[in-house]
Structures are given as C-alpha cells and as structure tokens.
Amino acid sequence: MPASNALPTCSVLLLSGGRGQRMGGRDKGLLDWRGRPLIAWLHDLTRPLSDDLIISCNRNHQRYAPYADQLVADEDHDFQGPLAGIRAGMAAARHEQMLVLPCDAPLVDRALIESLLAQSGTHPVVIRQGNYWQPLFCLLPTGLKDDLERAWQSGERSPQRWFGKLAPIAVDCALDDARLANLNTPETLAGNASSC
Numbered sequence: 199m200p201a202s203n204a205l206p207t208c209s210v211l212l213l214s215g216g217r218g219q220r221m222g223g224r225d226k227g228l229l230d231w232r233g234r235p236l237i238a239w240l241h242d243l244t245r246p247l248s249d250d251l252i253i254s255c256n257r258n259h260q261r262y263a264p265y266a267d268q269l270v271a272d273e274d275h276d277f278q279g280p281l282a283g284i285r286a287g288m289a290a291a292r293h294e295q296m297l298v299l300p301c302d303a304p305l306v307d308r309a310l311i312e313s314l315l316a317q318s319g320t321h322p323v324v325i326r327q328g329n330y331w332q333p334l335f336c337l338l339p340t341g342l343k344d345d346l347e348r349a350w351q352s353g354e355r356s357p358q359r360w361f362g363k364l365a366p367i368a369v370d371c372a373l374d375d376a377r378l379a380n381l382n383t384p385e386t387l388a389g390n391a392s393s394c
C-alpha cells in the first residue's frame with residue numbers, strides 16, 4: 199500500500215479571497231505562473247490528499263469552481279482578512295482536520311504538508327520560521343470552529359492571535375526555506391516564473 203494512504207484524511211482550504219492590492223487589485227489565485235493559474239498548482243498538490251477541497255474566494259467563482267469540491271466566500275464583502283476565509287472554511291469543512299494554504303505559495307511541496315499532517319491532533323499545527331509563525335500554512339482541527347466563531351464575534355481578525363491562545367504545535371522550517379515563498383507582487387511573481 200503506498201505510504202500516502204496512511205495520511206489522515208483532511209479537508210483542504212486554499213485561501214484565495216484577498217484583495218490582491220499589491221498585484222494591482224487582481225485576483226491573485228488566477229494569475230498566471232509558469233503557464234497556469236496559481237490556484238491550479240495548489241490544486242494539483244492537494245487534490246490527492248482530500249475529497250473535500252475548499253477554495254475561499256470572493257470573486258470569479260466560476261473560474262475557481264473546477265479546482266474545488268466546495269467554494270466558500272466571506273460573510274462580509276470588505277476583505278476583513280484571511281481569518282474571514284478560515285472561518286468560512288471551518289464552517290464548511292467535512293473532516294476533523296483542515297489543511298490551510300495560501301494561493302500565492304506555489305512552491306509548497308508534499309513533504310511540508312506531510313510534516314503538518316504528522317502532528318495532527320487537537321491543537322493547531324503551524325509552520326514557523328525562526329521566531330516567526332506562518333499562520334496561513336497550518337493544520338486546524340475543525341473542532342475549533344466554535345472557538346474561532348467566539349473569537350471572531352469578539353472582534354478578532356488575526357489568525358496568529360487566534361491560534362496563539364490554543365497552544366499551537368510548531369513545524370519548524372529554515373528562514374530561507376524556498377518552499378514558503380509568497381508571491382505578493384508582480385516582481386516576485388515574475389522572479390519565480392522560471393523553474394530553473
């Protein structure tokens with residue numbers, strides 16, 4: 199039996215609901231990278247891991263639909279940040295764990311995901327680089343949904359502040375781990391455009 203079958207079944211949430219201001223307001227997940235939309239790369243990476251692939255998007259739903267089992271949108275229309283997407287994803291997820299990844303990190307690999315899944319339990323599992331958490335690269339127990347809802351209703355909008363109170367488990371990566379490159383600007387998108 200291939201080793202991948204031993205992985206716990208999880209939901210997957212790909213965050214693609216941002217404003218994309220640094221990209222001139224364009225919908226980042228649909229931007230071309232190495233010949234395909236960013237979301238297509240994250241889809242290909244995570245598709246084998248789950249029968250519950252959720253995309254958080256706030257625009258262009260028809261274009262995202264082929265890459266997901268479910269689409270979720272933020273409740274509010276004013277881009278309150280990634281925690282809004284996580285909240286919508288948590289409400290929709292069908293499994294006990296939900297892997298969260300941002301749409302603009304196409305260099306994430308299977309090994310990184312497996313290191314998150316290996317710590318799966320009752321606490322959030324989050325990538326950390328040195329002293330810095332990477333809150334949007336994480337594995338969340340969906341049983342934390344009510345806790346998140348309470349935090350949200352009390353005004354919390356920071357993923358890191360929210361899970362910081364829940365004794366997160368760190369998965370440590372080097373500060374220069376290229377797999378965590380975030381393509382936030384046209385320059386970084388172009389700078390990583392070549393595979394060699």
Ligand SMILES: Nc1nc2c(ncn2[C@@H]2O[C@H](COP(=O)(O)OP(=O)(O)OP(=O)(O)O)[C@@H](O)[C@H]2O)c(=O)[nH]1
Nearest residue numbers: 213214215216217218219220277278279283300301
């Ligand atoms: N659902 C949802 N996701 C968001 C929101 N804001 C950011 N994200 C997602 O969170 C991740 C990290 O956000 P950023 O890299 O800052 O992306 P962004 O907000 O679209 O880009 P900027 O406007 O340039 O900051 C990306 O995957 C975004 O799609 C939001 O208001 N709602």
Ligand SMILES: [Mg+2]
Nearest residue numbers: 216217218219
């Ligand atoms: Mg942003």
